[in-house]
Amino acid sequence: MARRGGPASGPGTGGPATRGGHGRLVRRVLVAVAAVVVLALVAGAALVTVAVRAPVPDRAGRQVLPGLSGPVEVLRDARGVPHVYADTAADLFAAQGYLHAQDRFFEMDLRRHITAGRLSELVGADEAALEADAVIRTLGWRRTGEAELALLDPATIEHLEAYARGVDAWTADRSPRQLSLAYTVLGLQVPVGPVEPWTPADSVAWLKALAWDLRSNYSAELGRGLLLAEGLTDERVAQLYPDYPAEHPSIVRDGETERPVGTQGAPVPRLPATAGPALVRAADALAAVDGLTGLAGSARAGGTAEGLGSNSWVVSGQHTASGAPLLANDPHLAPASPSTWYQVGLHCRVVDDDCPYDVTGFSFSGMPGVFIGQTPDLAWGLTTLYADHTDLVVERVVGDAQERDGRLVPLQVREEVIEVAGGDPVPLRVRVGDSGPLLSDALDTLRPLAGVVDGTAQTDAQTDAQTDAGTGPDADAEVEHAVALRWTATEPGTTLDAVFAINRARSADEVVAAARLLDVPGQNIVFAETGVGGAVGYVTPSAVPVRGAGDGLTPVPGWDSAYDWQGDVPRDALPVVVDPARGWLVTANNAVLTPGGTLDTALYLGDDTDLGYRARVLEDRLAALVDRGDVTVEDMLDLQLDATSPLVVTVVPAVLAATGEVPDGTTREALDVLGSWDGDQPVDSAGAAYAAAVWVEVLARTFHDELPPALHPDGGSRWVRAVDLLLDDPDDPWWDDVTTPGVETRDDVLRAAAVAAADRLAAELGDDPAGWRWGALHTLTPTHTPLGGDAVPWPVRRLFNLPERGLAGGISTVDAASYDAADGFGVTAVPSMRMVVDLADRDASRWVDLTGVSGHPTDRYHGDQWETWASGGTFPMPATRAAVEAAATVRLELVPAD
Known part of the structure; x- marks a missing residue:
């Protein structure tokens, strides 16, 4: 059993803020930050205090x-978490918009600029921002979000409009400088x-960002395609993407749900090597966006960002001390300041059909409703x-037409303009x-390959050969390869309807x-009913193609319509379990x-899941x-x-x-320290530090040469299994x-890794292995975007970021404080919040957020939960009016204009 030490700090590689979209955004504001420092020196502390506190x-x-139709009451506890009490749903969500804007408007504005491909309008002519805008506009996040509005329930539209009124009520009479220091x-x-x-579209478009960061196997599919294009055999590529271990548990057990006909097709034939450069360009586009939203960190092409995922579980009352169920959840996302979530309670004073909400939980700033939480x-x-929602499709393109079944079909072409603050x-x-x-x-458009062979145009001989084989459109045409993304989220859906429906359930x-x-992002939902004997269960909601x-594992040929999708799996065919026997x-x-079911008995959702070490x-x-038989909240x-590491039973014995x-x-x-290591990873563990260093060396010495x-390798569950x-x-x-001229074997690599890891830690942490500490390497600084990166001057970083701490946990552990093994030990993904709900007593539930509700760096509610989170603590999660009243420290009354 893993126990945490207290928060520790020390040397290390830091968090992910300097990589991916987040880190690159800081470049644009370096001059501005320097100017702030100069102003501080010239104008004096009093002027700066006014600027940062305003x-x-x-x-x-x-x-x-x-x-508003009537007064709304807002009660905040000692951590600033608001509970809203209103008489109508419209007033409730208007107040939520008002509060989100009070505490997090810059984050909201940044998110809507990102999802609309308008980031350059906010931060100027930064290369990273321009690239992100180009990719997001190509994907059409905002366009799809706007189209979704026509599909949503009228009540959902009313909630979105009320939320927008609340946001505007806060921002209407305030300048940007009065809204955020950023x-x-x-x-x-x-x-x-x-x-x-x-606008409502500003809220709905954020669902596309969620879907993108939680999109399953796009990166793994691209990685396989790139490796195959480089000439690796199918067998060697398969070694790097191993099957799910038969000994690891599935969510649904045999006999718990009817299993419909599978949807997996035959494996895809190897694509021509000339498709490789187009796949590389698609990988560049992926890199331009990943990490930008602050949800998933920065994923490289070979797989999803290590640690992105979550844990949840539910225990029925037959096993609990109270006789009522218990439910736990801790989503794993990229760390940031402010955090991904915003805690809130939304309560109709009288719960009825006209005002059906009484919900406490975690929301997203910029969107109404609660995404994870509890009701009475x-x-x-x-x-x-991790259902497979995406396919990469390699197209044969001639001019502005694509080949389809031997004929040319026009592409849709649209011309757009990216506006740039202060630039052309x-x-x-x-x-x-x-x-x-x-x-x-x-x-x-941004990086034309003028005068450079881009590798996408085939030679005349290749085109002629394809034409002779009946696969090319025209012997005289210039054929190029391009890569399209087929993705369920590019079709409008009703996910926001699902959010409100669950809030009312x-x-x-x-x-x-x-x-x-719920269409996308694909989620597992566990649930539990209140009270002794309350039901527990699981449901799979998702648009599954x-x-x-094709099997969804490698890119497919777009010129053959046999690889087209044939609609979605019927929603009522997806697994549901209520009150499992155990x-x-x-x-x-x-x-x-x-795993292992045949195609006529098993539903195929995709093969690129987490490989189950946490689940085990x-x-x-x-x-x-x-x-x-008496499970408690504390349990x-x-x-x-x-924080038990799978390395203790896999790699360590071999080393x-x-x-x-x-x-x-x-x-x-x-090695003596490693031999006595029990697999736990608290911050003060010498064994955990050395095991991680050995693991990084094993991966580098085994795979980096090819x-x-x-x-x-990022070191995640796929690599542990491989x-x-x-x-x-x-x-x-x-x-x-x-x-090298020689031929190395397994033991050569393991011995060299052990020596190199010891040398590295001796240089970083001292010569005594017994004194090494995991928390001195495995550190996190919750970092603001775009003002918190390492290139920003220290005084401003200190203002916007939270203090560095050493963290327990690691790769593929329940306490998933993950790191990228190719980039050191700095934490790249964390349990972004923790929640345990007691269905016997709502007010006995517990929760904690990574940072806190406020995005204002000088606010008392900014980062006030960080130390408790880092040490593994939680706070009470009051839900009933009596408990909220008892915890209240600040009261606000919102009233109509008249």
Whole structure:
């Protein structure tokens, strides 16, 4: 059982803020930040104090919110978490918009600029911003979000409009400098215009960002395609993408749900090598967007960002001390300041059909409603499903037409303009085919390959050969390859209807019905009903495509319509489990259904899930708890902090066996520490530090010589399994370093890794292995975007960021404080919040956010939960009026304009 030490700090590689979209955005504001520092020196502390304190809102007393039908009461606790009490749903969501804008408006504005492909309008002519705008416009996030409005329930539209009124009520009479210090900094470098009114489309478009960051196997599919294009055999590529381990648990057990006909097609034939450059350009487009939204960190082309996922589980009352269910959830996302979530309570004073909400939980700033939480009747949690929602489609293109079944079909072409704050507008040309937008086009406008062979145009001989084989459109045509993205999220859906339906749900059946409205992002939902004997269950909501051909694992040929999708799996065919016989359920991004079923008996959701190491630990520990028969909230909280590493039973035994003859010295002492390591990863563990260092070296020495940097292992569950299987063959070719004249074996690599890891830690942490500390390497600084990166001057970083802390946990552990093994030990993904709901007593539930509700760096509610989160603590989660009243420290009355 893992226990945390206190928060620690020390040297290390830091967090992910300097990589991906987040880190690159800081470049644009360096001059502005320097100007702020100069102003501080010239104008004096008093002037600076006024500038930094001005945006912090007054949250007490009486304030006017135009459009309300009656007074609304807001009670905040000691951490500033607001509970809203209103008589109508419209007033409730107007107040939520008002509060989100009070506390997080810059974050909201940044998000809407990102999702509309308008980031350059906010930060100026930054290369990273322009690239992100080009890719997001090519994908059409905002266009799809606007189209969704026509599909949503009228009540959802009313809630969105009320929310927008609340946002505008806060921003209407305030300049940007009064809304956030970030605007003041940006305004020293680029023009910052007046704030635009908020619209329903601004809220809905954020769903596209969520879907993108939780989109399943796009990166893994691209990685396979790139490796195959480089000439690796199917067998060697398969070694790097191993099957789900049969010994690891699935979410749904045999017999718990009817299993419909599968949707997996046959494997895809190898694509021509000439498609490789187009895949590389698609990878560049991926890199331009990933990490930008602050949800998923920065994923490289070979797989999803390590640690992106979540844990959730539910235990029925037959196993709890109270006789009522318990539910736990901790979504794993990229760390940021302010955090991803905004805690809130939304309460109709009288709950009826006209005002049906009484919900407490976690919301997103910029969107109405609660995404994870509890009501008087039930609680629910979410984890990423990892269903395969995407296919990369390699197209043969001639001019502005694509080949389809031997004939040319015109592409849709639209001309757009990216406006740039303080700079010239940039034209953008977007092409969309039958399979979706041409992602490989996205950066061409910004980075034309003038005078350089781009590799996409085939030679005349290649074109002639394809024409002779009946695969080309015209022997005289110039054929190029492009890569389109076929993605369920490019079709408008009803996900926001699902959010409100779950907020209103009063039973397990209503949760299941609400879940059917959710399209993307694909999620697992666990739920539990209130009270003794309350039902527990699980439902899979998602738009899961049916493939005509292809298995979803590698890019497919777009010129053959046999690979087109054939619609979605019927929603009522997706798995549902209510009151499983064993009385509990676990989801940890693992396989939904038992692996190994044949296509006519198993629903195919996709193969690129987490490989189940977290799920294995959770299942084993929960089995022991339920055998005891009196599971408590404290047990659930303790389980969320389990930091047991899979390396202790996979790589570590092999390393110890291969290094038995290592002579005395630092490496020998380090190996002795490793031999006594129990697999736990608290901040003060020497064994955890050395195990991680050895793991990084093993991966580098095994794979870096043959894989391009973008595909270097991140060390996640896929790589744990791949190396575990390779350990069975000491002479597998992956062990050999192709850059040396000799032929290395498994034991050569393991011995060299052990020595190199010891040398590295001795240099960084001292010569005594017993004194090494995991928390000195494995650090996190919650970092503001775009003003918190390492290139920003220290005084401003200190203002916007939170203090660095060493963290427990690691890769593929329940306490998933992950790192990218190709980039050091700095934390890249974390449990973004933790929640345990007691269905016997709503007010006995517990929660904690990574940072806090406020985005204002000088606010008392900015980062006030960070120390508690880092040490594994939680706070009470009051839900009833009496408990909210008892916890209230600040009261606000919102009143109509009249």
